[in-house]
Amino acid sequence: MSEATQATTERTVTLEIDGQEVRAEEGETILDAARRAGIDVPSLCEFENLPNVGACRMCLVEIDGDRLETACTTPVEDGMEVAVDTEQLWDHRRTILELMFSEENHYCMYCEMEGNCELQDLFLEAGLDSVRFPLEYEDHDPDTSHEYITLDYDRCINCGRCIRVCDEIVGNQTLNFGNRGRDTTIVADTDVPLGESSCVSCGACVQTCPTGSLYSNLSAYHGRDSDCEVVESVCNECSIGCDLEVYRTDRGLVKIDGTTDGPDGGQLCEKGRFERLERDDRPVVGTATIRREGELETVPIDEAIEHVADLLDDAQSVTAAASNRLPTETLDAFADAMDDVNADLEIDGADRAGLESAVREELAVHDEENLVADSVACIEDADGLVVYDTTIVETHPVAASYVRRAVKEGADLLTVDPFEDQFERFSSDSLTMGSSLFKVSEIAAEAVNDEEREAPIASAAEKAVDFLGEGNGVVVIGPEVDNQDTLVNAYGLAAVTDSQVVGLNEAANQALPDADRVDEVGEVAYLFASDDRTDDLDRMVGIARRADTVIVQAARESALTKLADVVLPALDWAEREGTFVDADGRERGITRVLEPRAPIESDREPIERILEVIA
Numbered sequence: 154m155s156e157a158t159q160a161t162t163e164r165t166v167t168l169e170i171d172g173q174e175v176r177a178e179e180g181e182t183i184l185d186a187a188r189r190a191g192i193d194v195p196s197l198c199e200f201e202n203l204p205n206v207g208a209c210r211m212c213l214v215e216i217d218g219d220r221l222e223t224a225c226t227t228p229v230e231d232g233m234e235v236a237v238d239t240e241q242l243w244d245h246r247r248t249i250l251e252l253m254f255s256e257e258n259h260y261c262m263y264c265e266m267e268g269n270c271e272l273q274d275l276f277l278e279a280g281l282d283s284v285r286f287p288l289e290y291e292d293h294d295p296d297t298s299h300e301y302i303t304l305d306y307d308r309c310i311n312c313g314r315c316i317r318v319c320d321e322i323v324g325n326q327t328l329n330f331g332n333r334g335r336d337t338t339i340v341a342d343t344d345v346p347l348g349e350s351s352c353v354s355c356g357a358c359v360q361t362c363p364t365g366s367l368y369s370n371l372s373a374y375h376g377r378d379s380d381c382e383v384v385e386s387v388c389n390e391c392s393i394g395c396d397l398e399v400y401r402t403d404r405g406l407v408k409i410d411g412t413t414d415g416p417d418g419g420q421l422c423e424k425g426r427f428e429r430l431e432r433d434d435r436p437v438v439g440t441a442t443i444r445r446e447g448e449l450e451t452v453p454i455d456e457a458i459e460h461v462a463d464l465l466d467d468a469q470s471v472t473a474a475a476s477n478r479l480p481t482e483t484l485d486a487f488a489d490a491m492d493d494v495n496a497d498l499e500i501d502g503a504d505r506a507g508l509e510s511a512v513r514e515e516l517a518v519h520d521e522e523n524l525v526a527d528s529v530a531c532i533e534d535a536d537g538l539v540v541y542d543t544t545i546v547e548t549h550p551v552a553a554s555y556v557r558r559a560v561k562e563g564a565d566l567l568t569v570d571p572f573e574d575q576f577e578r579f580s581s582d583s584l585t586m587g588s589s590l591f592k593v594s595e596i597a598a599e600a601v602n603d604e605e606r607e608a609p610i611a612s613a614a615e616k617a618v619d620f621l622g623e624g625n626g627v628v629v630i631g632p633e634v635d636n637q638d639t640l641v642n643a644y645g646l647a648a649v650t651d652s653q654v655v656g657l658n659e660a661a662n663q664a665l666p667d668a669d670r671v672d673e674v675g676e677v678a679y680l681f682a683s684d685d686r687t688d689d690l691d692r693m694v695g696i697a698r699r700a701d702t703v704i705v706q707a708a709r710e711s712a713l714t715k716l717a718d719v720v721l722p723a724l725d726w727a728e729r730e731g732t733f734v735d736a737d738g739r740e741r742g743i744t745r746v747l748e749p750r751a752p753i754e755s756d757r758e759p760i761e762r763i764l765e766v767i768a
């Protein structure tokens with residue numbers, strides 16, 4: 154930034170708001186300046202991290218005694234005199250509010266957002282208890298096609314916050330306004346039901362909606378915000394580690410929001426916001442059990458621990474596997490215990506992490522360690538992107554939103570995926586190849602090294618080099634990339650184009666102990682499934698089927714516990730605490746949200762007691 158530009162951005166102006174002297178940065182809006190000075194300005198369509206559009210006119214202010222402007226779109230000026238809290242302005246706001254109430258269905262007592270609603274709050278703040286205009290809303294059926302979200306058209310005030318968050322923050326561009334005038338309504342894609350649209354179920358629109366128009370089916374009528382205690386924690390469903398605000402009452406969990414002051418604008422994904430809230434109907438493993446005469450029989454936990462210690466101590470060979478979503482302290486304790494009984498340990502994602510760290514070590518030898526990006530968020534600033542494996546849309550959805558946002562800002566995107574391109578709407582070019590992934594970067598590397606460019610160059614390879622070479626290039630490697638050649642070539646592509654690499658593996662917790670894929674299954678298998686569900690359990694079920702004796706530590710009954718000879722209790726995600734390391738290498742704190750239902754304080758308690766018995 155030039156000195157002149159810097160001087161401009163740092164210039165401050167002085168204005169008066171409701172008689173109070175306020176200093177503000179030139180270019181800042183009146184709304185922001187007022188809020189920073191602690192002056193309340195009513196608003197509805199404005200929302201943190203979104204561009205302001207001046208749609209609702211709630212923030213009308215009077216400037217220099219003669220003109221009305223919306224504070225959210227009007228920049229401050231030196232010497233300006235602004236009035237916010239005058240009777241005339243409140244008259245304007247009351248009229249707008251009355252029109253909003255008469256045009257749609259705002260019978261608050263029947264609304265799921267009653268008591269949580271910004272529109273209702275403003276109605277009361279304006280001193281209204283009825284409307285002068287005839288009620289004119291047309292009854293529309295709500296869109297209930299989405300698994301997690303209901304769209305109630307009759308409570309929509311057309312503020313556009315949902316549209317802007319879906320576009321600007323999530324980068325998905327699913328929502329828009331449809332129709333005109335009084336018939337204006339929210340539509341998904343080409344006016345298809347939300348559940349059949351391009352929606353990625355992140356729920357950002359639900360968090361942003363100021364009324365009861367968009368709400369979560371899982372949270373509706375579970376409790377108002379004011380009835381809840383809010384616990385701040387971190388999502389460790391994947392290695393992005395989004396900040397969470399978990400709302401709970403004495404009856405349990407109510408909702409999960411993202412923190413709007415976080416770096417990604419309060420984003421979460423389907424897994425972090427909704428799946429974690431979904432009722433887990435599987436019975437809780439509340440006690441220890443041992444299989445006797447074919448049936449799992451409840452036993453005191455001490456008896457089960459002694460039995461497990463004997464099984465492990467006597468075994469010729471032990472195979473162990475653990476969920477990659479466990480806190481570092483628990484994974485370490487489990488790895489130590491399994492090391493003591495010479496077990497082969499498998500943790501999903503650890504094999505890829507091991508391969509990648511070997512590649513990085515090799516790069517360091519060649520002074521190329523700077524290739525590794527400091528933060529996943531660097532994707533947002535990319536001018537050119539190559540994404541190997543587009544399943545990151547499902548495995549690391551917030552990282553996928555960074556990709557979409559970068560494209561929206563003009564970045565070129567080349568995707569390389571052996572199957573379906575999940576960024577199809579956004580990529581400039583995609584290779585859904587029959588050829589191997591690494592071939593592209595191999596050819597790219599050759600192309601760059603061949604100064605004359607005489608060698609035949611695959612056009613996609615040429616494109617990859619061009620995209621990444623124009624300014625800030627980022628190569629993203631998704632979790633399905635599991636062979637060394639592809640990794641080496643992806644890093645090679647970054648090296649020849651002076652780009653950064655973001656590696657995203659399957660493990661949620663990146664503080665992984667030494668572990669690898671287990672091919673030969675031992676006599677005894679200790680499978681620490683925690684609260685993993687369905688697909689995540691598949692590998693462990695496969696191991697259990699090949700072992701003679703199976704020990705399972707799990708929070709819930711499942712196909713895996715059915716195969717077990719001994720079952721020990723574990724904690725659900727909300728009951729855990731500890732730390733976890735995210736994809737940026739930062740240690741994050743996991744806070745307990747609910748008290749454990751199982752008779753253990755932590756997941757590592759049974760493991761430590763087993764070790765004591767063996768010792």
Ligand code: SF4
Pocket residue numbers: 315318319323325326327328351352353354355356357358359
């Ligand atoms: S859930 Fe997310 S992707 Fe779907 S419409 Fe809302 S903001 Fe857009």
Ligand code: SF4
Pocket residue numbers: 308309310311312313314315316339361362363364366367
């Ligand atoms: S659905 Fe909610 S956020 Fe979207 S325009 Fe309507 S009121 Fe605003």
Ligand code: SF4
Pocket residue numbers: 388389390391392393394395420421422423424425426548549550551552
């Ligand atoms: S992107 Fe990852 S960390 Fe963020 S909410 Fe989704 S699963 Fe959780």
Ligand code: FES
Pocket residue numbers: 195196197198199206207208209210211212213223224225226
């Ligand atoms: S908040 Fe300014 S016009 Fe809506």
